[in-house]
Amino acid sequence: MRVADLAHGRSGDKGDTCNVGLVAWDDEGYRTLCRELTEERVAAHFGSLVKGSVTRHEMPGIRALNFVLTGALDGGGTLSLRSDHLGKVMYAWLLRMEIAGDR
C-alpha cells in the first residue's frame, strides 16, 4: 500500500526548509504511519530531493505527522531554479511512498 491510502497532505516552504504535513483518515492509519514513516525511511524516500535532515513531529489530536526537510528547496523559495520553488507538491512524493500495511 501507499501512504496515500491512509492520509492526505500539504506542503510548503520556510526558506530552504520544506515541511510536509500528513493527516491520517483514522486512528489505525495514524498508528500505521507512526510505525512505518520513520525519519530514516522518509529521508531515503526523498533521497536527493533533500540535502539536509528529516525531522518528524507528531500531532496526535488531529492524527497528523509533520516532516521538516532542510536543504530541500534549492536554496529557498526566493532563489530556487525549480518549477516547484515553494515545495507545494513535495507532499505528493511522500504520499507515493510504499509502506507495509493491512489494507
Add this chain to the structure above:
Amino acid sequence: MSRTVRLGAGMAFWGDRVQPAIEMVERGDIDYLCCDHLAELTMSILAKQRARNPDRGYTRDILDLLRGALPAIVEKGIRVVTNAGGANPHAAAEAVVALVKELGLSGVRVAVVTGDDIEPAIDDLTDRGVTFDNLDTGEPLSTVRDRLTHAAVYTGCEGIVSALDQGAQIVICGRVTDIALYLGPLVHEFGWARDDWERLGMATVVAHAIECGGQATGGLYDGGWADVPGLEELGYPIAEVSEDGTAVVTKTPGTGGRVDVGTVSEQLVYEILDPANYLTADVTADFTQVRLEEVGPDRVRITGGTGRPAPATLKVNMGYRAGFVGETQFTYTWPRAYEKAQRGLEFLRKRLAAADFRCSDELVEYLGHTSMWGGRVAEPDDPDLPEVVVRYAARCPDADEARKVFTESVPLYNNGPAGIAGIGTRPPLKELYAIWPALIPREHVVQSVEILEV
C-alpha cells in the same frame, strides 16, 4: 453565554482575490477583517518599488479591496487590520485616506503602525552589539551588507492593540507577523495580559488555521478536491473566537468551498516546523495537542492549543540582491524526442560557452516528467514518446549573463536537431532576492502608532 469576536481572513497573499473579503464584510457578520499581504520575498519587491518612487512600496491590492468593501465596512463598523503597508505604511495610509474621501465617506480613523523597518538603523544597531549573523549559516552580515534591499523585523501585535485602543478603524502595518493581525484585535477586545501565554498560544493556533484564506475552506484540498463545491466562488474563513482563545472556524454564508475537519487539518500542518515551538513575536505557541470537532455544517471547533513565553529575540527578515535567472524552454517531438533534447542541450551549452557565459548553478527539467521530483523520477528516454519539453534555468551574476540563455537558445530553431517547437518569445528576466534571516533582541524594536482622521 460568553461573547465571541468574529475575525475574517480577507487576504492570504499579495495578488489574492479581493472578492472574498468584500463578500465577508457584506454577509459574514464579522467584527474584524484581517488581511495578510506579505510573503518572505514581498518585502524585497516593495523596498525596490519604494526606492524608485517614495509614494510606493506597499501592496496596492489593499486599495482594490477597500474600494469594494469600504461602504459596508463603514456602515457596519467593521475594523480592518492589514500588513499591506509593506515597506511604506505611511504611503499606504495616505492612499487609503484619499480613497475614503473619494468614496465620499467620513469619520474613518486610520492608524499607521511602524517600527519594523530597521534598515536605516543597521549600522547603529551593529555598533550597539547586534551582529545580525545569518541564523542558518552563521555568516556575518558583512558578506551581503552592500547588497541589502531591506531589513524588517517580524513585529508583534502591540502596535495594533494600541491603534485599536485609540479607536482606529483601519490599521495599516508593515512587517508585523501574520499572526499579529489576528492577535491584535483579540488582545484589544478581551484585554488578555501580554503574558497570558495559554490564551495567546491557543489564539495563535486559530490564527494559523485561517491566515491563508481559501486554504482552510477547501482550496488546495488534497483530502478531496474533487468534492469541494464552488471553488470558483470560494468563501474565506471566519473564526468566532471565545474569551478563552478557542474558536469555531466557519466561512462566509452563501459562498463556495467547505469547512470540515479535513480542510482545517491540512491548513494546521501548512508551513509549520516544530509544532511544540511555533515561534511568533507574541508567544511561543504549542500545536501538539490541538483537536478539531465538527459542530455543524461548515463549522469546526478548534481547541487544545497552548503557549509559553515569547522568544527573547525577534526575527529580522532581510533581503539581498542575488543575481538573475536566465531561462528558456523548448519542445522536441517523436521520434527519439529525448535524444533530440539531449543534442539540443549540448548545442545550448556549447553556444553559451562560446559566449563566455557565467552562472553559479544550472538546472534542466523535463516538464511533465521531472519538473516536480527531478532526481527521483526517470528521465523521459522512451524513444516513442510523443514529445519532451525541456526547461533550462541558470542562476547568473547579472542581467547580461542571464539574457544569454534565451539568446543562445533561439538558434535551435533552425540550426539544431529537427522536430523542435515552442521556444516562444523572450521571457521577462527574473531578479533573485535571497533572504538573510537574523535575530534582534526585542528591546531594540519599538513600534509606534500614528493616527490619521478622515
